[in-house]
Amino acid sequence: FSHHHFNSKINNHNDGITYLDHAGATLYPESLVRDFCSDISRxxxxxxxxxxxxxxxxxxxxxxxxxxxxxxxxxxxxxxxxxxxxxxxxxxxxxxxxxxxxxxxxxxxxxxxxxxxxxxxxxxxxxxxxxxxxxxxxxxxxxxxxxxxxxxxxxxxxxxxxxxxxxxxxxxxxxxxxxxxxxxxxxxxxxxxxxxxxxxxxxxxxxxxxxxxxxxxxxxxxxxxxxxxxxxxxxxxxxxxxxxxxxxxxxxxxxxxxxxxxxxxxxxxxxxxxxxxxxxxxxxxxxxxxxxxxxxxxxxxxxxxxITGGMHNIQQHTFGLARYTYMLLSSLCHGNGRPVARIYTEGQFESPSTQGAILNFNLMDSRGQIIGYSQVDRMAGLYNIHVRTGCFCNTGACQSFLGITNQQMKRNLQAGHVCGDSIDLVDGQPTGSVRVSFGYMSTFEDCQRFLNFVAECFVEKPVTVDQLMMQKLKTAASNGSNQNLTIKIPNGEICKVVEEKPTEASLRGFGRRDSNSQREAYKLTNIYIYPIKSCAAYEVHDWLLGPLGLLYDRGWMVVNENGVCLSQKREPRLCLIQFFFLSHCPAGMDTISVPLENNIQKHPSHRVCQSKVCGDRVETVDCGDEAASWLSDFLGQPCRLIRQSSNFTRDMKKRPATSMPLSLVNEAQYLMISRASVEQDYSEGDQLLDTQNVISRFRANLVITGVEPFEEDNWSHLIIGNTQFVVAGQCGRCQMVGVDQETGTKTKEPLLSLSASRGGKVTFGVYLTCQLPKDSPTASVLSVGSVIKPESEGP
The missing domain is CATH 3.40.640.10 (Type I PLP-dependent aspartate aminotransferase-like (Major domain))
Incomplete structure (x- = not known):
């Protein structure tokens, strides 16, 4: 049977999705729903x-x-x-x-x-x-x-x-x-x-x-x-x-x-x-x-x-796709000859009588180390490839194929790993894997897109002499070394290089500064608020702090017709929606006005509703039909604008020790990043990503300067101006950082380079909380240029 006979549930709005989780739930044809609706209508x-x-x-x-x-x-x-x-x-x-x-x-x-x-x-x-x-x-x-x-x-x-x-x-x-x-x-x-x-x-x-x-x-x-x-x-x-x-x-x-x-x-x-x-x-x-x-x-x-003619045809078709994917994935190697994938199978896809249309594997880097399944899942999301990761509700097979003992399973639980979470590595060992599975509407193009994704994102090419020298220089510089460097070239030739103390510019984003050099003062350089969750940033110079964070930050969000929050992971064009305060709104733009006050008595048409943010229930107020119509026209699907109800309190749950009331943010009141951590060489194709472009992708509230790369990860407290903040942990990153905030297009960077430079730990930036005085909950003001005084953890 031919693919063009199949009309999947994926409509034109979602073209480009490569769905490879048919073992979880297969897709249904439009004809099925259409005929059923006609039946129950008659x-x-x-x-x-x-x-x-x-x-x-x-x-x-x-x-x-x-x-x-x-x-x-x-x-x-x-x-x-x-x-x-x-x-x-x-x-x-x-x-x-x-x-x-x-x-x-x-x-x-x-x-x-x-x-x-x-x-x-x-x-x-x-x-x-x-x-x-x-x-x-x-x-x-x-x-x-x-x-x-x-x-x-x-x-x-x-x-x-x-x-x-x-x-x-x-x-x-x-x-x-x-x-x-x-x-x-x-x-x-x-x-x-x-x-x-x-x-x-x-x-x-x-x-x-x-x-x-x-x-x-x-x-x-x-x-x-x-x-x-x-x-x-x-x-x-x-x-x-x-x-x-x-x-x-x-x-x-x-x-x-x-x-x-x-x-x-x-x-x-x-x-x-x-x-x-x-x-x-x-x-x-x-x-x-x-x-x-x-x-x-x-x-x-x-x-x-x-559509198919029967189950025998489906079996032959899907097995052919799985076998094709298995053969190519199993033969894929890094530049040094090491295999890219470790495939978990009893045989070699010899026959549909012994093997179904499922391929389970983990990807490995050029050193043979497992790449965590969460990293693969995030990158796949950037390419609109839908896979499944974890243990797939089959702990026995997971243990058998991955070599995880009962004792290790219990230790993983003690380390915080539970079924269904994103903790993919514990002590360098995998806790689960990646699964692709096919259905009768799958095509060879789906296989090729998946294989191209693996090759582009995870296959490491042969390293050049220049790259080897740079890696060696960076390693030596980060260790404070100023000695002669010996670099082994792949063909066996030995080169001797004498390098003077590397300059600050050559080490930007990789090493530490000379401990004897004069340290630049820590300063707050940018303040951003995001009034509508997942929409464009609004930069300010001075701004009030409210009980939930920066005043008006993530006070509103866009939901679909079923009340589910829309984010840039599914609707990247949200980044093109800009929130302006009326006195600052540029002329000539297609605009819609919503009231800043959160008073349902003044707007009786704005009904109270229930929504969820990161699994938390939130009570919200609908902002009316006019805003809904404007957003629906722009995004091309039915949606609504809602805001958090003023009499509803949502507390941090993942970090109860630093629990604070939250707006519609994901996990904490504030997100802070440093410019030094951003300033790595992220490039998409031949185009080097601009530093400001990368900063906008990380969607932080506060951007600081004067620190060493990722130094902020070790802070426990800090004072910005006269306001004290508590560090509530690191921010785990998803494929949303791949959305260019100026155009809404998706790229594999900076997520790919971030994962490589962070050793597979896809975190960037730190969460902050702030306890304001109860008698004056909005008295504190943050200002660009404020001096920062950090306090690090440990001795």
């Missing part, structure tokens, strides 16, 4: 628990969808039933709660809950229920299943019916490895480990969520007892809907304790009496199911088969 679908005509239409349509789901997996309705759930995780939880576990008691063997260590978190999490019931939990290393297999002895007692459950993924969501579907029959027949060593009835849960997104599954070949799936991984839409496919022979052993509406054949409210529905689906679907989403599946199947 028909009235009522609650399926009623018996009126609209309800019967819903019931009958849903029954047709159930049959279609079974047909897709070649599972006859005589053998399998479909229980709709909110997703794969809910289906797993249903099995854990309903399975007839027998506790381990003295003199009697109990049930075993067994799972491959390469299982998703939601499978491993089932033990949270089973362990409380006295059930034995047995993690199984994938290699053990066949290597420890043995024949069951003839005449062995087969009357034991103690139920055991073995869970394994049809496809690893970490590496894309496909496990043999023949394991299903092997476990059921007790030919494979651990079933071959434990008497009883063995049932198999086949986690198919990752597998079925790009591969066919024939349940006639592997008659698993329980198969949980999530439909958004297959179709992209609807979300919040999954299913548990249950083999009818196994369904009878499942037990229900809770019963909701629609699941009871009869019950008494005044007596402990309950009879469940005879129909398996009705018995386990508590309450009213998401019937419109279920009806949407009809159109999901239509779109998938119409």
């Amino acid at each position: 028909n009235i679908y009522g609650n399926p628990h009623s018996h009126n005509p609209s309800s019967r239409l819903t019931h009958d349509t849903m029954e047709g969808v159930r049959f279609r789901v079974l047909q897709h997996f070649n599972a006859p309705p005589e053998e399998y039933s479909v229980i709709f759930t909110s997703g794969c995780t809910a289906a797993l939880k249903l099995v854990a709660e309903s399975f007839p576990w027998r506790p381990q008691v003295e003199g009697a063997a109990g049930s075993h809950f067994c799972y491959l260590t390469d299982c998703h978190t939601s499978v491993v999490g089932m033990r949270g229920l089973t362990s409380g019931w006295g059930v034995v939990t047995l993690p199984v290393i994938p290699q053990e299943v066949e290597s420890r297999a043995k024949d069951v002895a003839e005449g062995e007692d087969v009357t034991c019916q103690t139920p055991h459950l073995f869970c394994y993924p049809a496809q690893s969501n970490f590496s894309g490895r496909k496990y043999p579907l023949s394991h299903v029959r092997g476990i059921q027949a007790r030919r494979l480990y651990p079933a071959c060593e434990l008497r009883g009835r063995w049932l198999v849960l086949l986690d198919a969520a990752s597998h079925v997104s790009c591969s066919p599954l024939n349940l006639q070949d592997c008659p698993a007892d329980f198969i949980p799936i999530s439909f958004y991984k297959m179709f992209g839409f609807p979300t919040g809907l999954g299913a548990l496919l249950v083999r009818n022979d196994a369904a009878g052993i499942l037990k229900k304790t809770y019963f909701g509406g629609g699941t009871a054949a009869a019950y008494l409210s005044g007596e402990h009496y309950y009879v469940h529905s005879a129909n398996i689906s009705d018995r386990f679907e508590d309450g009213t199911v998401s019937f419109l989403d279920i009806i949407a599946l009809n159109h999901s199947f239509d779109a998938l088969y119409k």
Whole structure:
């Protein structure tokens, strides 16, 4: 099938995105949503628990969808039933709660809950229920299943019916490895480990969520007892809907304790009496199911088969893309011959029967050191490439491939690393990796854009003699050395260079000044406020300090039609929106006026609403339709202008020791940078970035001079003029610094050079807080030219 037949959900406004996270959620075609909307516009679908005509239409349509789901997996309705759930995780939880576990008691063997260590978190999490019931939990290393297999002895007692459950993924969501579907029959027949060593009835849960997104599954070949799936991984839409496919022979052993509406054949409210529905689906679907989403599946199947022709075509196409990417990425090397990527895979992408459309890896520098996945993710964002990073809710596979011991995992937690955060390296060792995954709408152009991104941003070219000499000079200068330097050239030739004491200009941004030279006074050179979050800076010479920071700084923000904050990461043209105070507004500009006072009584049309900033709930006030219309026209999408409510208080949460009230800033009241730290050689192509251009990208409130490069990182307190500030930590940087604040265009610098010069630690600038006198909360004034008195941490 051809890519031009596919109309993705990405509209013209978002052209240029390379989406490579289909294992997380695939994309949906416009035709799917269009046909679904047409369906529910033409028909009235009522609650399926009623018996009126609209309800019967819903019931009958849903029954047709159930049959279609079974047909897709070649599972006859005589053998399998479909229980709709909110997703794969809910289906797993249903099995854990309903399975007839027998506790381990003295003199009697109990049930075993067994799972491959390469299982998703939601499978491993089932033990949270089973362990409380006295059930034995047995993690199984994938290699053990066949290597420890043995024949069951003839005449062995087969009357034991103690139920055991073995869970394994049809496809690893970490590496894309496909496990043999023949394991299903092997476990059921007790030919494979651990079933071959434990008497009883063995049932198999086949986690198919990752597998079925790009591969066919024939349940006639592997008659698993329980198969949980999530439909958004297959179709992209609807979300919040999954299913548990249950083999009818196994369904009878499942037990229900809770019963909701629609699941009871009869019950008494005044007596402990309950009879469940005879129909398996009705018995386990508590309450009213998401019937419109279920009806949407009809159109999901239509779109998938119409566009692709079927799952076999999808498997061939996506495997071809993954294999192509694997071959090129695995052959990519630095100028010194070292590989660029460490790929986590069991094989070499030989066949779609053993490998899915997932590629998991870490990038390495020319010394063989791992580049943190957060750095890769930030850079990918600059190129509009969407990948996933971390451990992907699969700690077992992550530990196995990355060589992380249980003890190391616990130490990483003590070091502050938790699942889903951006702490990618602890003591130089990776805590996770990068994953790219493909869907049926992916193209070879997507692969090429991704590979070009890796080559451009992370492949180090051969070093020239001049570059080697400069590196040596910088190292010697930073150590205070003034001796002869010996430089080894790659071809083995040795050169002798005598260098006089380097000048200040030659070391700008890299080394330290001569400790005996006269130090320039620390001074405040620039003050910037950003009245609208993520919009253009407004430079001032003298400015009042308010209880939340610089007065009016980040007092407003732009949100989309769903109330989600817009930033330059997604909408870089925000930098072109300038806030002026009325007396300073240039003539001839397209402008809109908003009141400075925050008084909803004076503006009754400005409604109170709720928003979020960096995960924090904030109470805000909408600034009205006129501002919304102006912004929507400029940005080309529906959006609103809101401001923080005057009677709402938001405190710092990430650094509670220095907690202060915040405006709509991300983490702290003030952000400060120094010119010396900025003045490195950032260049985009052949064009050297101007220092002021780089300063504007870092979007600081305060710019200072007179310090050594990155000296401010070690300060704990400072006084600017007569006002004391506390350093609240370093500012972690994202791809937003790649937005040119004058044009709104994106570049890879200065993020790439910053990461290299900072040893992979992508931080720049420090956060400050300031406690103003309670009796005079806006009495302090900052002025350009003020002297700064810092205090450093440590001895």
